[in-house]
Amino acid sequence: MKSWVLLLVLSIIGGLIGAWSGVPxxxxxxxxxxxxxxxxxxxxxxxxxxxxxxIIQILLGGNIGLSFSSDSLTIIQDVxxxxxxxxxxxxxxxxxxxxxLIRFLKFNYATALCSAVPSGxxxxxxxxxxYNANIPFVITIHILRVFFIVFVIPFAVMxxx
Amino acid sequence: xxxxTLFLIFSTIGGIVGSKLKLPLGYMIGAMVFVGFFNSxxxxxxxxxxxVLFLLQILLGAMLGATFIDFKKDYIRQVGITVSLIFFxxxxxxxxxxxxxxxxxxxxxxxxxxSSAPGAIYEMAMIADALGVEAPVVVLAHFTRILIIMxxxxxxxxxxxxxxTNKGDQKIS
Numbered sequence: 001m002k003s004w005v006l007l008l009v010l011s012i013i014g015g016l017i018g019a020w021s022g023v024p025x026x027x028x029x030x031x032x033x034x035x036x037x038x039x040x041x042x043x044x045x046x047x048x049x050x051x052x053x054x055i056i057q058i059l060l061g062g063n064i065g066l067s068f069s070s071d072s073l074t075i076i077q078d079v080x081x082x083x084x085x086x087x088x089x090x091x092x093x094x095x096x097x098x099x100x101l102i103r104f105l106k107f108n109y110a111t112a113l114c115s116a117v118p119s120g121x122x123x124x125x126x127x128x129x130x131y132n133a134n135i136p137f138v139i140t141i142h143i144l145r146v147f148f149i150v151f152v153i154p155f156a157v158m159x160x161x
Numbered sequence: 162x163x164x165x166t167l168f169l170i171f172s173t174i175g176g177i178v179g180s181k182l183k184l185p186l187g188y189m190i191g192a193m194v195f196v197g198f199f200n201s202x203x204x205x206x207x208x209x210x211x212x213v214l215f216l217l218q219i220l221l222g223a224m225l226g227a228t229f230i231d232f233k234k235d236y237i238r239q240v241g242i243t244v245s246l247i248f249f250x251x252x253x254x255x256x257x258x259x260x261x262x263x264x265x266x267x268x269x270x271x272x273x274x275x276s277s278a279p280g281a282i283y284e285m286a287m288i289a290d291a292l293g294v295e296a297p298v299v300v301l302a303h304f305t306r307i308l309i310i311m312x313x314x315x316x317x318x319x320x321x322x323x324x325x326t327n328k329g330d331q332k333i334s
Contacts, residue, residue: 015222067297090310097250
């Protein structure tokens with residue numbers, strides 16, 4: 001119970017500070033920063049239960065659905081082909097990085113490729129487990145990847161907007 | 162209040178349907194499609210609340226931050242070079258794909274960056290929504306990324322595993 005209260009307090013304080021700072025998605029970044037630092041140093045904060053994650057997913061999906069309009073289907077029809085190109089390029093570059101890790105840093109092939117390919121953490125963890133990759137290492141790399149992108153992209157977008 | 166209640170009901174129904182259909186990210190995709198469909202074709206006025214959006218941001222941030230329990234500090238030195246390479250790869254991915262999307266497919270630059278950056282789908286969707294860009298397009302890009310990469314990558318790993326063990330009928334542990 002104490003750990004949940006601590007998680008809630010840290011999230012809210014972090015979120016409020018983030019929002020007040022005026023950065024894009026400040027609520028998310030602030031909560032992320034506060035909770036991740038606390039977790040790194042204490043490892044005592046609980047992970048979200050599956051049911052809680054489902055509620056968040058539903059609310060998030062519904063919220064995005066609110067931005068649909070009659071033009072949205074037309075836009076999706078126009079962009080679907082480009083959506084197929086994106087993952088192919090991402091996979092190619094991920095594999096290139098993976099092969100560099102194997103060739104020059106002498107990584108085990110499963111650990112190298114599972115660490116380098118940019119896919120969902122849960123999905124990659126499953127594959128890493130299947131092919132005997134170093135799972136904690138793979139998860140660590142992917143957590144850092146997501147953290148880096150979530151933190152940097154809003155600022156990058158701010159620069160270009 | 163009625164509009165918000167409608168929003169909650171439709172989101173929940175959509176999420177459950179998406180999950181029952183065993184769609185990847187079923188709860189989110191189902192809720193998105195259900196609310197989006199009725200929002201675009203019917204004269205229903207759903208109401209989200211800005212407070213809910215803010216709360217969602219905080220919950221997502223907390224959810225992601227809590228995963229740092231799996232972060233292994235022992236690996237800090239080892240991950241240094243790997244992470245540098247991967248960050249370089251991410252920058253390359255974003256630059257190349259954004260350029261293609263903007264110059265060939267006439268994407269808006271913000272949408273291109275958000276669609277190409279290989280981040281977690283929930284967070285990228287939230288960022289797109291908060292920035293007021295085409296969030297459904299960004300969600301579609303990441304959804305497709307996960308589907309296609311996981312399909313191709315699974316096949317590749319299977320092939321490499323068989324090659325490395327040199328036994329076609331070896332069981333995978």
